[in-house]
């Protein structure tokens with residue numbers, strides 16, 4: 001008689017299977033009708049099983065900062081928030097960052113997230129302290145979550161000091177380089193920001209994730225330059241563009257040409273729906289934000305992954321780290337509510353993010369057992385259902401089993 005470590009009974013899969021799923025060690029070992037003994041048996045009651053969520057873009061060093069703010073500091077523009085952040089960052093220490101970020105990662109388990117790509121500020125204010133805190137967290141949670149760290153130049157890259165800090169961050173253990181061209185004084189300097197990042201990335205053989213065009217302003221539009229440079233530098237397949245909101249603000253023919261160039265450069269895109277909707281930036285920006293052209297990008301072969309972005313901080317006080325909430329906002333805002341769209345959304349929140357992070361993901365025999373079970377049996381109901389999931393499995397180990405709603409930070 002066969003023996004398994006975990007058997008999930010009565011599951012549904014996105015490709016229509018109804019049956020059991022058996023795990024041995026850290027892998028999915030059988031699917032279908034599973035007999036034999038198991039150490040742990042979980043009756044999913046027909047609930048959908050799919051890979052754990054991948055939060056492709058967040059800022060764990062900034063989470064749970066609300067209690068440090070005064071009422072007058074809420075609801076400001078992106079530029080004002082960046083100034084405010086500097087004063088808060090002056091009080092950072094690696095230990096308290098590790099603690100704050102750890103609380104949020106714990107919440108993410110209950111929401112079914114098993115892999116996270118986080119930014120960590122590396123700049124003259126934070127220096128290397130934020131990275132140090134996130135690296136310490138990575139050590140602590142290594143068996144529970146795949147954590148990838150991006151050295152993020154929140155204050156720009158155009159001085160020797162800023163460039164050196166990024167190089168030191170990579171030497172310390174950051175996995176790749178981030179970018180934010182809009183933080184430079186002019187669009188021309190924004191282009192130089194991109195150039196400088198490519199210089200470092202090429203020298204050290206690193207991938208890039210650039211936060212770009214977050215303004216919904218057709219004038220602030222550096223995405224074509226990023227695509228052009230990705231091709232010119234022979235960096236196809238190694239560049240990811242996050243946000244890309246201005247792509248929705250430019251005329252259709254400009255957007256079409258840009259998307260074609262992005263597909264040619266094998267770029268990937270990350271959207272952070274809630275944050276993208278609330279960002280206030282630039283006088284010329286449209287009154288209300290949209291999200292990037294998600295459907296057109298995917299139809300052109302540009303993969304789109306999803307992140308929560310900021311969680312209970314200056315930039316987004318309402319963020320809670322739930323990927324299901326993000327998928328719900330995304331579905332509503334870009335009208336992904338048609339037949340098959342819910343399955344597509346779950347793919348964006350799981351497999352697309354995993355590919356971005358170089359993780360092997362999927363519900364098939366031999367794949368790593370990073371899985372969640374929802375209470376609903378079909379995708380649309382999962383997207384509209386509760387954010388806390390009945391079962392979360394990471395590498396064959398149970399991370400969360402019917403946990404109650406996560407608790408939130410204490411207000412002083």
Ligand SMILES: [Zn+2]
Nearest residue numbers: 057059211309
């Ligand atoms: Zn971000």
